[in-house]
Amino acid sequence: MRFLKLQLPLLLTALAGLIPIVAFFASPNAVQVQWTKDRLEKYMIIIASFALMLGVINVVQSNVKKIERRQKGWHYGAFLLAGLISMAVVGILGAINVGPFQGIGFRPDGSRTPFQWGAEFVFNPLQATMFSLLAFFMASAAFRAFRARNVEATILLIAAGVVMLGRIPLGESILGGRPYLSHFTDWLMNWPNAAAQRGIIIGAALGAASLSLRVIVGIERSFLGIEKTD
Amino acid sequence: MDLGWLNVARANALVLFILFCVLVLTNISRARRGGNLFIRRIAGLNAIDEAVGRATELGKKVLYVPGIMSIDENQTIASLAVLGHVARMTARYNTELDVPNKDPLTFAAARETVREAYIQEGRPDLYNEGLVHYVTYDQFAFTASVSGQMVREKPAANFLIGCFYAESLLLAETGQSTGAIQIAGTAEVAQLPFFVCACDYTLIGEELYAAGAYLSRDPAQLGSIKGQDITKAVVGLYIVVATALLVVGSTLLKRILTIE
Numbered sequence: 001m002r003f004l005k006l007q008l009p010l011l012l013t014a015l016a017g018l019i020p021i022v023a024f025f026a027s028p029n030a031v032q033v034q035w036t037k038d039r040l041e042k043y044m045i046i047i048a049s050f051a052l053m054l055g056v057i058n059v060v061q062s063n064v065k066k067i068e069r070r071q072k073g074w075h076y077g078a079f080l081l082a083g084l085i086s087m088a089v090v091g092i093l094g095a096i097n098v099g100p101f102q103g104i105g106f107r108p109d110g111s112r113t114p115f116q117w118g119a120e121f122v123f124n125p126l127q128a129t130m131f132s133l134l135a136f137f138m139a140s141a142a143f144r145a146f147r148a149r150n151v152e153a154t155i156l157l158i159a160a161g162v163v164m165l166g167r168i169p170l171g172e173s174i175l176g177g178r179p180y181l182s183h184f185t186d187w188l189m190n191w192p193n194a195a196a197q198r199g200i201i202i203g204a205a206l207g208a209a210s211l212s213l214r215v216i217v218g219i220e221r222s223f224l225g226i227e228k229t230d
Numbered sequence: 231m232d233l234g235w236l237n238v239a240r241a242n243a244l245v246l247f248i249l250f251c252v253l254v255l256t257n258i259s260r261a262r263r264g265g266n267l268f269i270r271r272i273a274g275l276n277a278i279d280e281a282v283g284r285a286t287e288l289g290k291k292v293l294y295v296p297g298i299m300s301i302d303e304n305q306t307i308a309s310l311a312v313l314g315h316v317a318r319m320t321a322r323y324n325t326e327l328d329v330p331n332k333d334p335l336t337f338a339a340a341r342e343t344v345r346e347a348y349i350q351e352g353r354p355d356l357y358n359e360g361l362v363h364y365v366t367y368d369q370f371a372f373t374a375s376v377s378g379q380m381v382r383e384k385p386a387a388n389f390l391i392g393c394f395y396a397e398s399l400l401l402a403e404t405g406q407s408t409g410a411i412q413i414a415g416t417a418e419v420a421q422l423p424f425f426v427c428a429c430d431y432t433l434i435g436e437e438l439y440a441a442g443a444y445l446s447r448d449p450a451q452l453g454s455i456k457g458q459d460i461t462k463a464v465v466g467l468y469i470v471v472a473t474a475l476l477v478v479g480s481t482l483l484k485r486i487l488t489i490e
Contacts, residue, residue, distance in 0.1 A: 025244050027237045044302065051334035055364035058337070062363050073382055130370035134396060137403040141427040197419050200435045202465060204417040206250075207439030208304040210458035213254050214443075215307060219450045222311035222442050223301065223339050225346020 006226070010218040016040060017216040059084065090114040159188060243489045254457030261453025269452055274413055274431035275444050278312070278389075281411045282319040285386035291326035292316065293385040295376060295401065297392020297416070298332040298369060301339050304439065305417050309392035310336075310343050311442025312415070316389060317347035321356055328385065329362040332372040337364045373397040377404040384408050390425065391415040391433065391441075402428035415441065 023037035063077035093101035094115045102108075104115040112120065146161075148154040165171030166185025175181060214220035236244075261267055285292045294316055296309040313329065320327040329344060331337035341362040348357035365375045377400060380388065388405040390398070391414065398414075398421040405412050406428045414425035415433030425432045433441060436458075443451035472483035 021247075025237055025240055025247075026235055030235050033235075048300065048335050051338050052367065053334075055331070055334040055337055055367075058359075058364040059366070062360055065360075073378075076378070126374075127368070127370045130374050130400065131396065133400060137399050141399060141403055141424060145427040200417075200419055200422070203462060204419075204435030204439070206458050206462050206465070207436035208417065209250060210254055210454050211304050211308055211439045211442075213251060214451060214454050217255070217258075219258065219448075219454065220307070220311070220442055222314050222343065222446075223307050225314060225343045225350075 006221075006224070009224055010221070014216050014218065017212060056084075087115065087118055090118065163188060240489060242486060246487075250457075250461050253460050254454050257457035257460070258450050258453035261449040261456070264449070265453075267449065267452045267456055269440070269444060269455055272433070272437050272440070272444055274415060274433045274437065275312075275441055277411075277413055277431045278316060278445075279319065281387035281389070281413055282316060282323065282325060284411055285320075286323040286325045288386045290386035291328050291383060292320055292387045292389070293376075293380065293383075293405075293410075294327065294329045294389040295392070296329065296331065296336055296340055297394055298372065298397065299336070299393035300333045301335045303393050305393040306333075306336050306339075308438050308441055309415070310339055312389070312391050312445065313340060314343045314347050315445040317344040318351050321348045321351035321353040324353075324356060327361050328379070328383075330365045330372070330376050330379065331362065332365060332367065332369065334364060334367070337362065369395070369397060373400050376401060380404050380408050380410070385410055388412045389414075390429070391438065394418060394421050394425075399424035399428065405429075 019033075019037055019040050023033050026033040028034065060081065063081050065071075066077040067074045067081075090101055090113070091104055093099070094104040094113050097103070101114060103113050105113065106116060107113055142160070146153075146157045148157050162181060163185050165174070166181040166183075171181040171185075172179055211220060215223075257265075282292055294313055296313055297303070297306055299306050301307065301310075317327060319325070327344065329340050331340060341359070344362050345357055348354055365372050379385075380401075381404065385405075385408075388401075388410045390401055390405070390412065394401075394416050395418065398416070398418075402412060402414060402425055412429035413431045413433075414429040415438040416422060416425060417435045417438055419435075422432065422434060440455050440458075443455050468483065468487075472487075475481075475483055
């Protein structure tokens, strides 16, 4: 039991972690190594597709339960299931070319299949709506962040003001067409900002490498639900 | 250049890799022998207890989003370590936990992590499959679902820890508007400013990767952090010396680290 629950997963994790590292340092002519790495990546896709099935089953189960029990927000669950089932049905019928459902993209005459219609006129606009909310959230977050409460916040406020003005034509026209603000913006972005970002990136890269090593040697087991080593 | 099995053009990277492994593994071994290891205080991780405690007092749920990427992403693995800790606390205090997932593999791993946490806390009776649930593979549909959940159910504590992209600000601002205490963490540099603006605590880059070791207080894991820090000091010194040499016209150190 311990072998199946702990030792085998740790062994598989170590192997899966070591293969890409070996492949990185191996010669491109070492075909066995590259083949193993490519195979591993394909296995990952296959495993993910099985996990996706688990996910879909979970979505159906949890929403059916929610509707049955008339839990708070159950009508959202009903809407979700209706969307899931209708798109799955037209997609599967399209994939096996039944009746008007020929394919999942465009028909040979250029008209849209029902699946394509749903994706183009329902799904994509909904996605775009969510994404466009970002602009409003950015404004509200900026409003909260750029308040001169202390020295650091004031520096942030001034830097943000300069960068915003330096990125738009208005900034240049304020100074009579002279590009001082855009030059200062470029300096801020390329030097202080890039230096701070690289500091974070170097620290994060070493952190990621250290975590990977912990996972490969079996010290980090949190993904198996185990906090400490024996 | 090719030398049998080894890609000689990457030999410099191999030397650095071995050096890094030796440093980390030596410190792990030192820590296991009982060496004294200091790890600085990380406010975001200390605040986890406060956040779960607040949710318990208010009788509201804890929402944990483990990012949107799969289990092959290091940030997701680091996030699962924090999730295990949060789940142990929610099991201990009988607080409701909700873990929505975008990636199916992360969903399977998160479910296992939470189940084990409840078993380890001696509360398997509190665990149910609904605690960790799958939402959708689409980024913005997932964001819409989680945002809606935040607004309708008003969790007392939101954890946004893992790999996030454009949805980071949407989730963090929505959570902020509901008045929840928010702890975020990511190594995505472009998303960090959003989290810093909208969340109460943010784990920045390496703090996220150190979270598992910090929370578990496992000497072996803490030893790896020490090894990582020594490497960071070496890299910092290398950058300073290489920059100084570049200023005087020598590209030697720059060429040594150029990797194909």
